[in-house]
Amino acid sequence: MVSDRSLVNIRQDVLAKCPTGIQGFDEITAGGLPKGRPSLVCGGPGCGKTLFGMEFLVRGATEFDEPGVFVSFEERPEELAQNVISLGWNLQDLETNGKLLVEYVQVERSDIEETGEYDLEGLFIRLASAVDAIGAKRIVLDTVESLFAALPNELILRSELRRLFRWLKDKGLTAMITGERGDRNLTRHGLEEYVSDCVIDLNVRVKSDIATRRLRIVKYRGSRHGTNEYPFLIGATGFSVMPITSINLDYATLMERVPSGVERLDTMLGGSGYYKGSSVLITGTAGTGKSSLASAFAQSICATGGKCLYFAFEEAVSQILRNMSSIGINLGQWVDAGLLKFHASRPTTFGMEMHLLTMYNMVKEFNPSAVIIDPISNLSSVGNEEEVKSVLTRFVDYLKGRGITTLFTDLTSGKTAGEYTEAAISSLMDTWILLRNIETNGERNRALFVLKARGTDHSNQVREFVLSSQGLELTDAYLGPEGVLMGSARVAQEVRAQAESMRRSQELKGRTRGLETRRAMLEAQMASLKQEVICLDEEVEMFKVEAMAQDDALAKGRDDMARIRKAD
Amino acid sequence: MMENEEISPEQSGAMVGTFWSLRLYVAGQTPKSLEAFANLKKICEEYLQGRCEIEVVDLLENPHLAREYQIVAIPTLIRKLPQPIKKIIGTLVDTERVLVGLNIQASSGKMMQDSGVRRG
Numbered sequence: 001m002v003s004d005r006s007l008v009n010i011r012q013d014v015l016a017k018c019p020t021g022i023q024g025f026d027e028i029t030a031g032g033l034p035k036g037r038p039s040l041v042c043g044g045p046g047c048g049k050t051l052f053g054m055e056f057l058v059r060g061a062t063e064f065d066e067p068g069v070f071v072s073f074e075e076r077p078e079e080l081a082q083n084v085i086s087l088g089w090n091l092q093d094l095e096t097n098g099k100l101l102v103e104y105v106q107v108e109r110s111d112i113e114e115t116g117e118y119d120l121e122g123l124f125i126r127l128a129s130a131v132d133a134i135g136a137k138r139i140v141l142d143t144v145e146s147l148f149a150a151l152p153n154e155l156i157l158r159s160e161l162r163r164l165f166r167w168l169k170d171k172g173l174t175a176m177i178t179g180e181r182g183d184r185n186l187t188r189h190g191l192e193e194y195v196s197d198c199v200i201d202l203n204v205r206v207k208s209d210i211a212t213r214r215l216r217i218v219k220y221r222g223s224r225h226g227t228n229e230y231p232f233l234i235g236a237t238g239f240s241v242m243p244i245t246s247i248n249l250d251y252a253t254l255m256e257r258v259p260s261g262v263e264r265l266d267t268m269l270g271g272s273g274y275y276k277g278s279s280v281l282i283t284g285t286a287g288t289g290k291s292s293l294a295s296a297f298a299q300s301i302c303a304t305g306g307k308c309l310y311f312a313f314e315e316a317v318s319q320i321l322r323n324m325s326s327i328g329i330n331l332g333q334w335v336d337a338g339l340l341k342f343h344a345s346r347p348t349t350f351g352m353e354m355h356l357l358t359m360y361n362m363v364k365e366f367n368p369s370a371v372i373i374d375p376i377s378n379l380s381s382v383g384n385e386e387e388v389k390s391v392l393t394r395f396v397d398y399l400k401g402r403g404i405t406t407l408f409t410d411l412t413s414g415k416t417a418g419e420y421t422e423a424a425i426s427s428l429m430d431t432w433i434l435l436r437n438i439e440t441n442g443e444r445n446r447a448l449f450v451l452k453a454r455g456t457d458h459s460n461q462v463r464e465f466v467l468s469s470q471g472l473e474l475t476d477a478y479l480g481p482e483g484v485l486m487g488s489a490r491v492a493q494e495v496r497a498q499a500e501s502m503r504r505s506q507e508l509k510g511r512t513r514g515l516e517t518r519r520a521m522l523e524a525q526m527a528s529l530k531q532e533v534i535c536l537d538e539e540v541e542m543f544k545v546e547a548m549a550q551d552d553a554l555a556k557g558r559d560d561m562a563r564i565r566k567a568d
Numbered sequence: 569m570m571e572n573e574e575i576s577p578e579q580s581g582a583m584v585g586t587f588w589s590l591r592l593y594v595a596g597q598t599p600k601s602l603e604a605f606a607n608l609k610k611i612c613e614e615y616l617q618g619r620c621e622i623e624v625v626d627l628l629e630n631p632h633l634a635r636e637y638q639i640v641a642i643p644t645l646i647r648k649l650p651q652p653i654k655k656i657i658g659t660l661v662d663t664e665r666v667l668v669g670l671n672i673q674a675s676s677g678k679m680m681q682d683s684g685v686r687r688g
Contacts, residue, residue, distance in 0.1 A: 106638045113669030116604070116659030121595040121642035122627060122634050129631035151641065151657075 018066075018138070018174040018399055021059025022052070024241030025116040029217060030225035032446040033198060037420040038175035041196040042187045043202030047213060048179040048234055050204065053140035053308075054080065055238045058089045060138045061099035066174075068138035069130045070102045073146035077102040081226065085290050087238050103130045107150035114152050114264040124167060133170065143178040148189045165194045186218065197221045211530070212351030215241055231353030233361075240361065254279070258405055259304075261296030264474035265433075265448070268463065270456035273300075274431055276369075278454070279396050283427060284435030289446050290409040291315070291469055292437070294372050295324045295331060296472050297407050302334035304370035309362060312344040312506070313378040320344075341366050347378045355379065356391045360398065370405040376425070377411040392425050430454040435465065438486055445486030448474060462488060573624075588612075588620035589622075589649035593634070595627045595642045600659050604643035607660035615672055 011470045017031030026032045033039045033056075043049050057068035080102060081091040094100035103126060131139065134375045144161065151157050168175045177195055179187030181203070186192045187285040192199055199218040204211050214229040232241040259273040260266055266273040274280050280297075293311075299306040312320055320342070321332050334340035343362055350358065355486060363371060380388050392408075399406045408429070426432055432451040437444045450458045463474040464486050475490070592608055594601035605624065612620045626635050627642070637646050637653070647654035647670050654667040666672075 104639060107640050111653070111655050113654070113656040113665060114658050115656060115669070116607075116661035116666040117600055119600070119639040119645060120640055121598075122593060122644065123641075124593055125627045125631045126634045126639075130632075233675040260600070494669045 020056050022239045023065045036172045037197045038195045039198035041200045042179040044181045047202040047204045053176050065136035067099050067134040069136045071141045098134045101130050109150045139173045140176045191454045207513035212353050233357045259300045261300035261471045268459040270458050278430035280407045280431040282433045288435035295329050299329050301370045302339040308340050308370045309368040310342045313347050317342040317344050327467050352387045372407045375409040375411050443487050591623040591646045593625050593639045595646045603659045
């Protein structure tokens with residue numbers, strides 16, 4: 001099948017590629033379609049083969065200055081033009097400028113009678129004249145299989161097709177041949193037999209009522225290429241293929257921090273918040289304040305002039321704005337300032353991969369410094385755990401690669417343990433904050449703790465997380481016999497502590513007073529004793545005086561006696 | 569190569585007033601083209617004496633003419649008149665099939681009856 005000549009060609013042009021200009025496609029094929037060779041695009045009805053071919057030509061004409069011929073076997077030129085006008089492609093203009101030529105080849109079985117031998121020289125002549133007319137470098141045959149329906153002699157047709165593909169190669173045209181998907185083969189009539197350099201498969205799969213378009217490079221001779229199924233989107237500007245698959249862990253790690261929006265949480269995380277470009281997961285059961293924490297983060301990003309992209313999968317934008325303003329977070333001003341962008345949609349609107357693609361495109365467009373997905377658990381309604389994980393892994397890698405801080409919230413059900421994520425993605429996350437409702441004393445209170453925070457000296461405390469009209473606040477931790485004290489128990493504890501300290505100060509005062517009294521008493525005692533001493537001294541003095549007086553009196557008496565006795 | 573050939577009437581049959589305008593598309597003087605032309609000529613002489621015109625179009629010389637009647641296969645015979653247009657591809661080896669394809673009903677040898685033709 002492969003002649004010597006084409007073998008030589010392969011060796012020479014081993015890396016010659018023809019860029020398609022289709023977003024993402026050139027990345028997964030490392031440059032585009034094989035230059036100067038035919039490629040086969042196969043797929044079921046309605047999966048975008050015609051559009052793929054048309055975009056290949058339009059981009060070729062407008063971006064790479066390579067004119068192209070579109071050979072349509074099915075649709076009329078005016079239909080084709082109409083179909084793509086919504087994508088902003090004006091085929092008529094391109095045709096007038098000699099950049100594009102639509103050759104409509106109509107073959108209908110009903111009006112053809114066949115007798116004797118024939119060949120498809122007529123088709124060749126038409127193609128040649130179209131190619132020569134505009135000096136085409138690219139050609140699309142959409143879809144050559146119609147010939148099988150129209151021409152009864154398959155033997156002739158097959159040998160002619162073989163000749164056709166050889167002819168395309170000889171002409172050096174980069175050709176794209178579309179083919180309808182068959183039951184067992186890639187194409188219904190086995191076109192892959194003739195076009196063997198590059199085969200692309202487009203498909204649409206419906207799962208849980210959600211359709212996802214996917215593209216796969218079945219083979220690409222002589223070139224490396226991505227082997228996965230890549231989701232693609234037919235958007236407002238044509239195809240876009242999602243090239244994120246490379247799980248390269250080689251992104252730069254940033255030391256910079258971004259505040260979390262809750263002052264004391266920053267402290268808990270070891271000073272100044274999350275690392276820039278890291279992934280943050282907030283898990284918790286219903287009503288634990290996940291969205292509030294996410295909004296606080298959005299607020300802090302916008303307040304510092306950064307841009308934040310908020311994917312809301314649960315609430316409408318207006319509802320989020322209202323709810324957040326009730327806890328003192330005014331997000332509306334940032335939306336008006338163009339710093340905050342919401343994208344609210346139900347997860348069930350698209351398939352998993354489509355969400356990824358939408359998010360990818362929006363991030364590319366908006367270029368935010370932080371992305372919030374609230375919540376990721378809702379995504380599991382459209383994909384199984386594995387799919388969600390694969391999509392989020394790719395998304396996180398993509399965002400990390402761009403230095404974008406990502407915050408995910410995840411709703412965990414009350415039945416399961418707290419340290420569990422719906423999508424089993426905790427290992428992807430750098431910081432994991434757990435919110436929990438703790439029910440004690442007939443009330444539920446919110447508790448927050450940092451389960452992990454890679455690379456930070458984070459607090460191991462459980463804190464009460466209070467939402468009030470003033471905003472979000474983390475209170476002091478009170479530990480009681482049943483764990484952390486929350487809500488009214490915490491308040492009661494605070495009151496108790498206050499009473500205790502009052503009692504203690506009272507006691508102290510009382511004791512001081514007692515001691516002082518005793519001291520006063522002792523002092524008084526001391527004073528009275530002193531007084532006694534003085535009295536005693538005085539008595540002694542008195543005695544002395546009395547004694548002296550007595551002595552004098554006695555002496556005087558003796559003298560008197562002597563005088564009386566007339567003693568000599 | 570563009571040639572017109574008139575075939576003079578030898579016999580006035582049932583198809584009075586109906587004129588057959590046929591066009592044969594070829595691409596160069598290939599054996600297939602020559603064979604097709606020979607076969608066509610034979611059929612015309614046999615069944616449509618004098619009431620038919622054969623035009624041969626060579627697409628190698630006039631490639632743009634292929635568009636008008638959506639020519640893909642070579643050789644292709646187009647019945648332009650009578651309406652509607654009929655298309656036969658191949659070397660026209662099977663006379664029966666050509667007659668059916670052109671809606672020439674050959675009843676009893678060289679007699680032709682075709683209500684569709686009368687309409688045109």
